[in-house]
Amino acid sequence: MPEPTEPPTAPPYVRIAAELSRRITDRELAPGDKVPSTRQVAQEFGVALATATKALDVLRAEGLVITRPRSGTVVAPRRGKAGEPAAELTRERVLAEATAMADAEGLEAVSMRAVAGRCGVAPMSLYRFVEDKDDLVTAMADAVYGSAVFEREPNAPWRSQVEALCRELWRLHRAHPWLGRTQPLTRPLPLPSVIRLGDRLLGALEGLGLPPKLHFDVHVLLFSHIVGLAANFEAEDVAVSETGLSSEEWTDLHYQPRMGDDAFMAEHPHFAKLFGHFGSLPDGYDLDLEGLFEMGLSLLLNGVEMMARRNGEV
Incomplete structure (x- = not known):
């Protein structure tokens, strides 16, 4: 030893x-x-x-x-080479270190002590910039949302404006999978950067002329579609770390025996039509979150446009 x-x-x-x-x-x-x-x-x-x-x-x-x-x-x-003076401790540096830790390990890994260790300072030094971990996470989320452009061209068609904003939000949540956990649908934090995004999304939808509540509902539904779907990236990373299996390997392990079981297929005829011996998806189904995001966005906007047409606004 x-x-x-x-x-x-x-x-x-x-x-x-x-x-x-x-x-x-x-x-x-x-x-x-x-x-x-x-x-x-x-x-x-x-x-x-x-x-x-x-x-x-x-x-x-x-x-x-x-x-x-x-x-x-x-x-x-x-952070820095041996012999060099330590980088100045600033609020921006604290948030950057904490965000890097959350991106790599998830929010559970973020603590005042761990972030202080990354910065090479005593934990008490961080309290000059944030009150506690909750305040730290709130500030991290606002900084990440604030780093996005979220610009829109008011003269462009409403749909292209909405799609651009949604794709930027999707990119942000893909890059920072923990972000959605800071914004539960029922209790979203009133972060300045999130309110700015919401205001621009509402502005892009304004041309549809929807009733006020429906107008706001649609913007909530779009946000939920993105945040909810992107959360699966973090869940998959955790599952891979815990099991050592990719999603494809895990699915094959749990579902292939079922799909090859004639008795199981006889009880579930619609699965059999897709995945049975003569099914229409003989090679199985590969989950594509990027594809689901685009398809879901298209379906949502098609439905919203149809509702607006019924109201005679588009």
Whole structure:
């Protein structure tokens, strides 16, 4: 067992975390390098898996390592080279570090302590810029939404304006999968950047001449379509990390035996028409979230346009 850098009286997980931290500091493990797995740590240090897990949790909390979907746990990027003065701590830097952590690991990984570790400062330093984690997450979301253009050309057809705004919102949620969790449909945060987007989307829909409540309902429905569908990217990343299986592999494992079961197919004739021995989808079904976004957007706008025509406005 390697010589720990913490006193022998410290709990085993603390001593292990200190040793791994030393390796990162001494660049035995460089930024981007894979960190030993829980099982490898347990074997190397002769401890239980639970102890190894706690040691790695300490490194995550200190911002020394991050868990990336499909890549595992790696050493976090360093900010600045050895010997260089630390970058000035600003609100923008705090939000950028926290956002990078959320993008890589999800909101659960974001804590005041972990973000402080990424910035190379004491956790108390962050309280100059945010009140607590909730305030931090709110500020992160507003900054991300504020980074988008969300411009519209008032003289362009209403549909092209709406499509442009929706595609920009989709791009934003794809790049930051955690973002939708900050904006539940029933309790959206009154973020300045989100209100700005909503106002522009309402303006793009204005040419349809819909009744006021329907006008607002449509803008909510479009937002919900994008946020709800994009949430599946984060859920899939979590599932891949937990199971080690892609969505295609997981689906094949759980559904192929059913699709090949004659008794099951006999009980479900409409599935059989699609996926049975002589079904119309013999190669199965591949879920395409990008395609579903575009199809859903088109169906929604077609329906809205039809409603407006019935009202004689378009």
